Amino acid sequence: THVFGGEDLARLPLYNPRATERTEAERVFVDTVRQASAIIIASPGYHGSISGLVKNALDLLEETxxxxxxxxxxxPVGLIATAYGWQATGSTIAALRSIVHALRGWPTPFAAAVNTQQTRFDEEGRISDPAVEGQLRLVGQQVARFAPLAGTIGASN
Structure with missing residues (x-):
């Protein structure tokens, strides 16, 4: 398992499709996705959609x-959206689903919506709400369940 957090994504330069060479951070990100059998994309909802850092990282997948x-x-791709309100969580999940479909991925049936107006995190970043914890676990369980099928979905016999 490899996690690319906000600090990791912030190290990625703005995606330039004309670049002839990639930075080490870009290569590690793309190679990690290439080797993955499943991923989870989590994004804060900014102005009703995904963050620029997440979008930039997804744009970098053009290298594949x-x-x-x-x-x-x-x-299989699990989706998580956090936002200060329900409207932004829903529109962020919808944007993520659309992007994953455009990238030929299979969004899991369930996506977690975390309304930070209602859900709090402790000092170590853990969620104190059992319902939200259950949502996050379900996303992880679906990704893990579908991961062994990666590469066989849609394959001819």
């Missing part, structure tokens, strides 16, 4: 366009 498995093809 000519791979045998381009983008997120046949990969």
């Amino acid at each position: 366009a000519k791979d045998d498995r381009p983008y997120l093809a046949d990969m």
